[in-house]
Amino acid sequence: MTVPEKGRRLFEQAMRSFTGEGGKQDYATAAKLFEEAAKNGVVGSSKYNLGVMHKDGLGMPQDLSKAATLFYEAAMKGHPEAQYNLGILYYEGRGVDQDLEQSCRWFKEAADRGDLEAMHNLTLSYLEGTGVPADAVQAAAWARKAAEQGLAGAQSNLGTFYLEGIGVPKDIKQAVHWLQKAADQGHQDAIDNLGRAMTLMQAGGSA
Template identity: 40%
Template sequence: MIPADEVRRIRTAATFGSTRAQVLLGQICIDGNGVPRSRTEGRRWFEKAAAAGSVEGINMLGRCHEFGWGGPVDPVKAAECYRHAALRGYDWAQFNLAGLLHEGQGVLRDRRQACAWYLRAARQGHAKAANMLGHYREEGWLHRPRPRSAFFWYARAARGGDFRGQFNLARLLFAAGSREPALIWLDRAIEGGIPDFWADIAPVLSAHPDPSLRRYGRRASMLAAAGGSAGASQPPPSAR
């Protein structure tokens, strides 16, 4: 929980035109972190930052359109916001635009373009984008599956701190017989995960013949049961 005096400091800076403070305050309002939750107010602060040209603000306004924070869901406008910020080089917007292109939400489904945007974000160090590139290589969504390339991108995502990338790297390591490194990465993945992730992996691990993985499955199941629903917001890097 953000202390009240820190919220006041951020609010003052936002009121005097700091776009970084406006984005931070918008996120605080969306999350209800130290203030009563208000997605309408959060959206207003993102709009102010976006109007001033902040790529973080534009990206977060896209999130408002995508998820209906403080207004209706509008994936077309979300894609417009993401593309605007993505073309200016903002990695989170590149990642979010790639997600819409991958699923065909607000734009025509185009996995070639999605992969290209994931690559641009990953080259800037965006760990979640690197994890998605691992999926593209492993699943063969554009070309034939490329296991070595998948391993490379999952490892990059894992080292960047993405818990899904850590889990996927652990999967490949375990399958290759590198049991101890796999368990280290699996432990990190579960430690840094969120309830939706724990709920997804719990049945897979719990049904595994290896007793160590079954223990991780029980741990993930307990965490999911205790953690409630995962938050839908995406904090800017400065608020992570």
């Protein structure tokens, strides 16, 4: 769907006020412009940014209930960051009643649209059976999707899964491969597990 030119201009002005790019940061002006942009066709991104402002109390009193409503409205427009943030609020019970199934629902929506943090959270949800039935294979699959796109936490998890045989066949070479990638990004758990994986590989791969 083509975004109306007026809505696009309003959203760009709102972002400049929100970030302070090219001038003074002005949250009050940003909020008004986001609201106008939403009325003029830029709904998802405008509602998402308004949600962030209400969640973090930027230029207005913090209001998690209002943030949840705005994230929901943006999420229904397919905005992945809004879907992820709504999942977090449901997980933590902030601004909404805690609902782990709804949390996972929105993480899944965001992950399907490429949000790496949502993929990471789905990994943990499937691993622990939080909001979804425990499923190590699904946990490993979501870890792989995020790991292949460079998320250090996912690379660490995938490497550990290969090291322990969780959701994937035990494979020390694959464990070292993914743990090394995460360790190169400074991920401490990966650094800790990499030494053990290297020792196992040098010993012939037996646990």
